[in-house]
Amino acid sequence: MTTMREVAERAEVSVATVSRVINNVGYVSPDLKDRVMQAMRALQYQPSALARSLRRQETRTIGVLIPQIDQPFFAALAYAVEKKLFDNDYRMLLCSAQEDHDKEMAYAEILVRQRVDGLIVVPTGRSSELFDLFDQRDVPMVLVDRDIAEAKASRVLVNNFQGGYTGMAHLLELGHRHIRIIGAPAYSRALQQRSDGAHKALHDYGVNGDGELLVAGTLQPYEMGYNTALELLHQTPRPTAIFALTDVIAVGVMHAAAKLGLRLPHDLSVVGFDDIPLAGFMIPSLTTVAQPIYEMGAHAARLLLEHIAEPETAEHETVQFETRLMVRDSSVRLHEDKR
Amino acid sequence: MTTMREVAERAEVSVATVSRVINNVGYVSPDLKDRVMQAMRALQYQPSALARSLRRQETRTIGVLIPQIDQPFFAALAYAVEKKLFDNDYRMLLCSAQEDHDKEMAYAEILVRQRVDGLIVVPTGRSSELFDLFDQRDVPMVLVDRDIAEAKASRVLVNNFQGGYTGMAHLLELGHRHIRIIGAPAYSRALQQRSDGAHKALHDYGVNGDGELLVAGTLQPYEMGYNTALELLHQTPRPTAIFALTDVIAVGVMHAAAKLGLRLPHDLSVVGFDDIPLAGFMIPSLTTVAQPIYEMGAHAARLLLEHIAEPETAEHETVQFETRLMVRDSSVRLHEDKR
DNA sequence: ACATTTGCTGAAAACGTTTACAGCATATGC
DNA sequence: GCATATGCTGTAAACGTTTTCAGCAAATGT
Numbered sequence: 001m002t003t004m005r006e007v008a009e010r011a012e013v014s015v016a017t018v019s020r021v022i023n024n025v026g027y028v029s030p031d032l033k034d035r036v037m038q039a040m041r042a043l044q045y046q047p048s049a050l051a052r053s054l055r056r057q058e059t060r061t062i063g064v065l066i067p068q069i070d071q072p073f074f075a076a077l078a079y080a081v082e083k084k085l086f087d088n089d090y091r092m093l094l095c096s097a098q099e100d101h102d103k104e105m106a107y108a109e110i111l112v113r114q115r116v117d118g119l120i121v122v123p124t125g126r127s128s129e130l131f132d133l134f135d136q137r138d139v140p141m142v143l144v145d146r147d148i149a150e151a152k153a154s155r156v157l158v159n160n161f162q163g164g165y166t167g168m169a170h171l172l173e174l175g176h177r178h179i180r181i182i183g184a185p186a187y188s189r190a191l192q193q194r195s196d197g198a199h200k201a202l203h204d205y206g207v208n209g210d211g212e213l214l215v216a217g218t219l220q221p222y223e224m225g226y227n228t229a230l231e232l233l234h235q236t237p238r239p240t241a242i243f244a245l246t247d248v249i250a251v252g253v254m255h256a257a258a259k260l261g262l263r264l265p266h267d268l269s270v271v272g273f274d275d276i277p278l279a280g281f282m283i284p285s286l287t288t289v290a291q292p293i294y295e296m297g298a299h300a301a302r303l304l305l306e307h308i309a310e311p312e313t314a315e316h317e318t319v320q321f322e323t324r325l326m327v328r329d330s331s332v333r334l335h336e337d338k339r
Numbered sequence: 340m341t342t343m344r345e346v347a348e349r350a351e352v353s354v355a356t357v358s359r360v361i362n363n364v365g366y367v368s369p370d371l372k373d374r375v376m377q378a379m380r381a382l383q384y385q386p387s388a389l390a391r392s393l394r395r396q397e398t399r400t401i402g403v404l405i406p407q408i409d410q411p412f413f414a415a416l417a418y419a420v421e422k423k424l425f426d427n428d429y430r431m432l433l434c435s436a437q438e439d440h441d442k443e444m445a446y447a448e449i450l451v452r453q454r455v456d457g458l459i460v461v462p463t464g465r466s467s468e469l470f471d472l473f474d475q476r477d478v479p480m481v482l483v484d485r486d487i488a489e490a491k492a493s494r495v496l497v498n499n500f501q502g503g504y505t506g507m508a509h510l511l512e513l514g515h516r517h518i519r520i521i522g523a524p525a526y527s528r529a530l531q532q533r534s535d536g537a538h539k540a541l542h543d544y545g546v547n548g549d550g551e552l553l554v555a556g557t558l559q560p561y562e563m564g565y566n567t568a569l570e571l572l573h574q575t576p577r578p579t580a581i582f583a584l585t586d587v588i589a590v591g592v593m594h595a596a597a598k599l600g601l602r603l604p605h606d607l608s609v610v611g612f613d614d615i616p617l618a619g620f621m622i623p624s625l626t627t628v629a630q631p632i633y634e635m636g637a638h639a640a641r642l643l644l645e646h647i648a649e650p651e652t653a654e655h656e657t658v659q660f661e662t663r664l665m666v667r668d669s670s671v672r673l674h675e676d677k678r
Numbered sequence: 679a680c681a682t683t684t685g686c687t688g689a690a691a692a693c694g695t696t697t698a699c700a701g702c703a704t705a706t707g708c
Numbered sequence: 709g710c711a712t713a714t715g716c717t718g719t720a721a722a723c724g725t726t727t728t729c730a731g732c733a734a735a736t737g738t
Contacts, residue, residue, distance in 0.1 A: 001454070001476055001694095003693090003694060003695090004694065004695065005694080013717080013718085014717065014718045014719075015694090015695080015696095015718090016696085016697080016717075016718060016719080016720095017716090017717065017718075019695070019696060019697080020696095020697095020717090022695095023696080025696095025697095026697090026716090026717095027714090027715055027716050027717080028716070028717080029715080029716065029717090032716085032717085044475060046448065046451050046452050047452060047694085047695075048393070048452065048454060048693090048694055048695065049449075049452045049453045049454065050389055050392050050393045050398070050453075050454055050693085050694075050695085051393055051693075051694035051695035051696085051723090052694080052695055052696075053389050053695090053723095054387070054389045054390055054393055054693090054694080054695070054696095054723050054724065054725090055694080055695050055696045055697085055722075055723050056695085056696070056723085057723070059389070068418075069408075069414055069417055069418050069421065070411070070414045070415050070417070070418040070616075071414075072409070072411065072414075075408055075409045075410075075411075075414045076409050078408055078409070078433075078435075079407075079408050079409040079435065082408065082435055083437075086442070091432065091449065091453070092433065093430065093432060094417075094431065094433040096417075096418065096421055098422075103425075109385065110388075110430065112385050113385050113386060113387065113388040114388045114389070114430070115340070115387060115388065115389055136383060137340055251620050254622060255620075255622065258622045258623075277409075278617055278620060281590050281594075281617060281621070282620070282621070282622070283593060283594065283597045283621070283622055284597075340724095342723090342724060342725090343724065343725065344724080352687080352688085353687070353688045353689075354688090354724090354725080354726095355687075355688060355689080355690095355726085355727080356686090356687065356688075358725070358726060358727080359687095359726095361725095362726080364726095364727095365686085365687095365727090366684090366685055366686050366687080367685095367686070367687085368685080368686060368687090371686085371687085386724085386725075387723090387724055387725065388725095389723085389724075389725085390693090390723075390724035390725035390726085391724080391725055391726075392693095392725090393693045393694065393695090393723090393724080393725070393726095394692075394693050394724080394725050394726045394727085395693085395725085395726065396693070
């Protein structure tokens with residue numbers, strides 16, 4: 001690999017001069033500048049980010065720690081972050097913990113060793129040791145989507161309560177009264193808040209007693225939706241609508257309905273939550289409460305970069321995004337257009 | 340950030356000794372080793388990967404350059420690679436070019452500046468300048484999924500011809516004779532090969548004249564599938580089956596069919612290609628020709644690591660994976676079970 | 679008794695940059 | 709004519725590791 005010394009020798013200048021033209025800083029005569037440029041081109045010189053980072057004490061690299069890369073929601077987040085970082089000449093070191101807390105911690109350690117300038121994280125575990133690691137070394141953090149109370153960090157969250165309310169209110173407006181909620185709130189504060197919002201809506205519309213949610217704790221989301229819906233749809237009277245606290249759960253519900261020969265949305269309305277890309281592709285397309293994931297990722301990156309730019313003035317900031325109801329084809333007015 | 344010097348001072352040894360216990364190499368007495376360990380713990384010391392990489396002339400980081408992270412196929416690939424690398428104590432620097440050749444080149448330059456030890460790439464552009472960049476500096480590469488003839492690199496590809504043949508043969512075996520292919524082979528060698536394989540199958544089964552493919556060049560895959568199918572399904576006689584050269588195209592086809600009130604698979608059989616996660620979630624679930632994406636990613640990583648381990652002996656290797664037909668619910672025997 | 683080996687340790691040179699500092703012309707101000 | 713500024717350049721010291729080398733004490737071999 002060709003080094004700055006070699007460029008300097010070829011251009012017959014000192015390394016300091018080469019450095020100056022590379023970084024376009026300080027005085028350097030047009031003549032020398034030219035010679036240096038030429039030498040760089042001839043030698044195909046590319047400066048070492050390693051050496052530069054070591055000397056400058058900054059890497060212009062941000063650690064992005066997410067639970068699972070092969071999950072559309074996080075992939076979209078990563079994309080949004082990546083874009084923002086790239087435009088600001090930062091690199092992204094993407095780490096996928098696969099929902100494994102040990103791996104998450106392992107990656108956290110790697111990230112501090114790599115001396116990342118900041119961290120964007122969707123925490124997997126509940127523990128806060130991860131945050132100590134970065135906090136002690138003054139590397140700024142921002143939490144996205146999932147909150148950890150103890151963390152000293154900025155936050156980009158979504159108003160899950162309001163989202164839960166909106167989703168349920170939509171079904172109630174359509175005339176549904178026999179509605180079931182499917183989700184496992186015990187395992188996630190976010191799901192708990194969605195559930196709470198949904199119940200508030202039921203209460204506000206004067207519907208009660210009927211909306212207990214079915215928890216199927218240990219299952220994976222898809223199976224939870226499928227199995228629970230299968231059970232639910234055999235009951236009499238059959239619910240006319242189901243609010244799934246997650247799109248993936250909703251997809252499970254849709255498959256269960258198909259299995260039973262029910263036709264959506266006429267025989268059953270379904271509403272999901274998240275607006276993963278899959279939601280729009282389902283047949284019928286899934287009505288869902290959308291998280292503005294792209295905006296959230298971009299905002300997280302912005303917050304972090306601001307914090308890095310002025311470490312002293314910046315305070316930790318919490319921003320909560322509002323959800324948006326995406327009305328599509330899986331939900332329909334009760335009794336209308338029934339074949 | 341605490342440094343090795345500070346650890347050394349606290350343990351009252353030289354930095355050399357600290358380095359030795361960290362890397363567990365050379366002689367160091369139990370007594371000193373203990374003192375060093377204690378000092379490291381007390382100071383929460385984490386060695387700088389920067390300094391180490393600079394000195395060792397290796398970063399244990401692999402560049403992974405893909406066209407689009409927020410696309411399930413590449414996300415799955417990234418996951419497979421990440422896992423393999425992590426297990427071998429390598430980091431992944433993930434770069435998503437967003438199908439933009441300029442951004443791809445920009446990232447390539449960044450990766451050489453970061454001094455990655457190797458590169459795994461799904462090339463976006465057709466140009467080979469990208470490969471020169473790495474080749475000149477002897478950083479080993481492996482191409483995945485898309486081939487570039489000039490590249491001096493190992494390759495992990497899939498047998499698209501055989502896959503095309505298999506998909507089409509499946510429909511033919513089911514009794515279909517009026518089959519249409521949808522895709523835009525002109526823009527991708529892979530799609531061309533799939534199409535060729537499909538035509539070979541038509542020929543082998545004695546069907547001809549009828550399988551011209553419809554090219555809708557400039558469109559995005561989903562729109563291509565939707566629009567083309569809409570047109571196609573108005574023709575008489577109506578095709579009984581459609582072979583989409585891509586799952587996303589197939590999904591477009593399914594939506595078009597739904598729009599026209601056709602019921603799958605009875606009114607129309609559809610076969611896709613790729614086996615993206617979405618395929619299994621569609622209703623009906625999509626029969627498709629699967630690329631073993633996970634295995635391909637893992638294999639690419641393995642190939643690269645081997646090459647890095649023994650730079651002199653290793654030769655460039657090309658491996659071609661076979662596709663696998665995933666028979667699901669979107670394809671069915673002609674005339675059978677027609678309601 | 680002396681040479682050699684073994685176990686252990688530290689000094690110092692590298693890795694490839696950036697940057698503080700000093701220095702040297704030449705120009706400018708009086 | 710001399711002090712001072714201005715424009716430009718190079719020397720050398722960092723940044724935080726790894727690793728070579730030399731050295732020393734104790735053990736071992738003869």
